[in-house]
Amino acid sequence: xxxxxDDVEKVLTGKKTATxxxxxxxDPGEIMVLQGKRFKVERVYRETLGDLTDESAVQEGFNNLxxxxxxxxxxxPGMPWKAEMKVWVHEFKEV
Numbered sequence: 001x002x003x004x005x006d007d008v009e010k011v012l013t014g015k016k017t018a019t020x021x022x023x024x025x026x027d028p029g030e031i032m033v034l035q036g037k038r039f040k041v042e043r044v045y046r047e048t049l050g051d052l053t054d055e056s057a058v059q060e061g062f063n064n065l066x067x068x069x070x071x072x073x074x075x076x077p078g079m080p081w082k083a084e085m086k087v088w089v090h091e092f093k094e095v
Contacts, residue, residue, distance in 0.1 A: 001025040001032055001090055007061065008034050014094070016061035020047075020087040032092060043091040050083030059091070 002011055002019055010016035011034055026032065026041045033039075057068035069081055 002034065010061035011039065011092075012037060016059070017093060018056075018059035018089055018091045020056075020060065020089050022087060024088045024090075026090055031095070038095050039092040040095045041090055041092045043089070045089050046086050047089055048083060049081060049085045049087065 001021070002008055002016070007016060007019070024044060026044060028041055028044055030041045031038050032041065052065055052068070054064045057063070057065045060068050062068040062071065073079060073081060
């Protein structure tokens with residue numbers, strides 16, 4: 001669910017508490033293990049890119065929505081940012 005080294009580091013330091021993906025990668029109650037630390041998936045739900053806020057970006061480990069949006073578009077060159085596009089949100093916390 002969280003695989004990029006930068007994102008793993010953000011999770012390990014508590015800066016990233018959610019990940020948004022095109023697919024559903026976990027269910028509530030599942031455990032994700034990163035470098036020996038365990039994180040429990042608390043909530044999984046869908047939202048649109050148009051629903052994202054600065055608070056959403058902070059959950060992802062960014063300072064604001066614009067920074068998050070730029071990072072996502074850099075990872076997926078040519079992908080349009082469409083407000084109606086749906087993503088899966090996976091919220092987790094260390095256990």
